[in-house]
């Protein structure tokens with residue numbers, strides 16, 4: 001038997017390696033022609049919505065919140081069933097996080113809970129396309145209607161997915177992506193921000209590049225000299241280098257293939273596990289064409305911990321996605337309480353992600369299925385005894 005099967009991993013080909021090596025031999029290592037080209041390629045997946053590449057998915061969120069004008073005292077509505085960065089990157093700008101529960105079924109932000117959480121201080125409502133299944137954006141749009149809040153999609157899981165036939169990246173005012181190795185495509189570390197409003201996109205671009213203004217018609221002191229550039233609003237260095245943008249462009253050529261292979265693996269899991277007692281399988285809304293990033297099952301009867309341990313012992317790298325964000329001590333220390341988002345918290349207590357990635361072979365997937373059914377059987381024998 002080989003080593004531990006991971007729950008997710010990159011798929012890198014010789015073409016990807018050649019694309020990176022080409023850039024290393026050229027004149028540009030960081031901001032050069034590959035950045036613009038990668039952003040243009042990404043925009044073919046967002047339905048033409050403008051994109052700026054950044055250094056990772058957490059930076060994408062920080063940039064998006066900054067572009068939305070989030071600052072001290074503003075509120076940002078976030079579902080707890082996500083990676084902590086969806087919330088912590090807004091805290092970094094001084095925002096107060098208001099957690100709103102998720103829907104049973106998709107475990108994406110519940111539009112009714114979001115509407116109830118919106119106040120006059122809400123700057124952004126952030127949905128998360130959990131596991132690659134898009135949130136219900138038309139309903140979420142109604143939740144922010146009548147307020148000044150922008151809608152953000154944390155699409156770290158869902159690039160390539162569609163909602164009512166419309167592509168992820170075009171569904172919210174701001175969309176953020178991550179290209180971490182386990183995600184649907186990778187640049188090692190990387191991310192991107194898409195924005196419907198070109199002015200918001202420009203603010204995002206500037207924040208990513210230390211806030212630097214170079215456009216002559218916008219300079220406060222345009223006649224200072226040819227070298228001159230100005231900072232009007234503070235930013236950070238969140239640029240994605242040319243080397244990694246070349247990898248991203250090469251990976252994007254296979255995003256359709258990646259999505260199809262992930263969907264085929266999901267269909268195989270669905271079929272193989274349909275009649276297995278003690279678990280619930282992920283479901284899909286009729287209006288969604290998910291770009292499955294995770295295969296999140298629910299282990300019933302309080303057996304998640306036991307099944308996790310058995311799977312790990314069997315060499316299957318299952319994962320739990322995610323600890324409810326408000327349970328992190330940093331949030332608990334701010335006064336956030338367990339029990340405030342019961343749907344997300346109950347889901348967490350059962351959740352287990354099975355391995356899912358394009359290079360997972362049918363044979364290895366069968367190993368996962370066998371290990372899971374064996375782990376579940378152990379318990380049922382004990383119950384029967």
Ligand SMILES: *Cc1c(COP(=O)(O)O)cnc(C)c1O
Nearest residue numbers: 056057058082083085156178180
């Ligand atoms: C991975 C992820 C992020 C953060 O992306 P990084 O590239 O790891 O910084 C943010 N939100 C969600 C939902 C994620 O899965």
